[in-house]
């Protein structure tokens with residue numbers, strides 16, 4: 488049986504393309520390969536799959552534009568190369584996607600943008616809005632101001648965090664090998680491809696040699712760790728050869744390609760568990776009876792109109808406890824407004840938020856995707 492057929496058909500994918508693959512091992516951008524992937528991604532969009540592309544390669548493109556043949560060691564040199572190379576990357580994607588009538592949007596992020604709760608909500612809001620608009624977000628690390636990935640040459644982690652951020656069903660990591668082998672195939676010609684494994688299988692990291700190529704440098708270890716991170720919000724990961732013929736299209740047809748690392752939990756359940764455990768409770772939001780009923784029975788978002796009181800010292804994006812009038816906890820969730828703003832809008836219709844605060848982030852106090860019933 489084709490084991491990948493058992494995986495539910497994904498609706499939202501993060502596709503990550505590594506430096507080695509993108510730059511044909513350092514010889515400038517491989518435009519033929521980029522044209523091929525973008526053509527496939529355009530078809531996936533037509534099938535209704537929402538896509539976020541996480542693309543490495545800024546340093547490699549910058550090095551090539553500067554005529555540097557060796558990856559520099561000084562961080563500022565790497566950062567300068569990345570800033571320069573990022574222009575080449577986005578130019579390439581924009582021109583290729585344009586042929587299919589698709590717009591791209593550049594999103595530069597750091598890990599902190601995803602772990603800081605307020606920025607998490609902002610990044611999530613921007614990316615999901617871009618997806619609704621039919622745009623392809625092209626994400627890379629913001630190498631000018633952060634150096635998590637550039638130092639380790641590992642955009643795999645960033646791709647996994649993006650998968651968490653947008654509740655992706657699937658993280659596809661395109662790389663220069665056909666997938667994960669039971670030993671590094673560069674030094675072990677007899678190594679066998681692992682076609683499928685549970686993401687928490689402890690033997691996986693032992694298979695992945697630590698070192699990797701000269702351009703991207705994270706290797707397979709970072710890909711396996713990324714798969715574990717992605718699994719927190721229920722995403723399955725496929726590590727697969729980007730050079731395989733029609734690789735993305737065949738994956739969308741549920742063909743077994745590369746290495747499938749299964750998350751083991753359904754996305755919604757996993758995501759809610761992850762949210763509930765992600766930080767401490769910073770405040771309390773007391774609901775009226777109507778809001779309690781709506782949350783419990785129809786799983787809708789919490790609007791300010793259904794809130795009687797708020798307390799604590801929470802900021803936008805913090806975790807708050809939602810209680811009934813008697814103080815019993817009903818739910819927990821990430822709140823869209825800080826305590827001062829929340830105090831002013833509770834009991835009011837969402838259409839009044841802008842008049843009261845002078846701005847409006849979201850119409851909900853807590854969006855249902857960020858709410859867990861307890």
Ligand SMILES: Nc1ncnc2c1ncn2[C@@H]1O[C@H](COP(=O)(O)OP(=O)(O)O)[C@@H](O)[C@H]1O
Nearest residue numbers: 505506507662668670671696699700703705706
């Ligand atoms: N068990 C393994 N299976 C496959 N590749 C491995 C394994 N262990 C180490 N590697 C190395 O990891 C490299 C891919 O990682 P990396 O160079 O960081 O690529 P990318 O730029 O695509 O992120 C492969 O070229 C391979 O040499």
Ligand SMILES: N[C@@H](CCC(=O)OP(=O)(O)O)C(=O)O
Nearest residue numbers: 506543544545546640642703
């Ligand atoms: N953000 C940087 C470095 C990221 C990187 O090399 O990652 P990868 O090739 O995925 O292992 C870049 O775009 O060059």
